[in-house]
Amino acid sequence: EVQLVESGGGLIQPGGSLRLSCAASGFTVSSNYMSWVRQAPGKGLEWVSVIYSGGSTYYADSVKGRFTISRDNSKNTLYLQMNSLRAEDTAVYYCARFPGASYYDYWGQGTLVTVSS
């Protein structure tokens, strides 16, 4: 059974850093395209970042230069390092499997990041 479990969210002051984790089971993270998608309170879904099976990474303009996506093959885990956090980064962050960059077939339960002083 495919499962994605996010962790690492919380309350953080503006300018701070957080690292989100997404532990996968039932498939191999490194063999798949994996994405982070976020949803601000009361708002729609926003694509944040993707890492392809070959290791290439891409970011939304809103997070470019501040966020870094990575994976640990030995732990079968996806990460999102978030630096220089802003109030507008407040959202529930979901990790999702993204086969072929054409659709998101499995999602985690989400982890809430709140950026506030």
Add this chain to the structure above:
Amino acid sequence: QSALTQPASVSGSPGQSITISCTGTSSDVGGYNYVSWYQQHPGKAPKLMIYDVSNRPSGVSNRFSGSKSGNTASLTISGLQAEDEADYYCSSYTSSSTPGVFGGGTKLTVL
């Protein structure tokens, strides 16, 4: 502003059919057969309902169907049920460097 345009809300009575549209450009919806649709209930993660324009994942009711014409994709739900009340999002592959763009979402109300 979302890359793909959806109506903010639609409504229908139990048993009726509704259609939600998703309008993009030739660089996304119109250029590829990689449109997907997601259902999201309050406080829950999105769930894949349709992929590659018209394919249903295993376990998704055949009351849900997808189609595309030009730069506009559509999700049709037939035989509306109370549990269909949710937010629905479309997504499309895009030739830009931002894969998997989403529509702004449509709130479906079952009257």
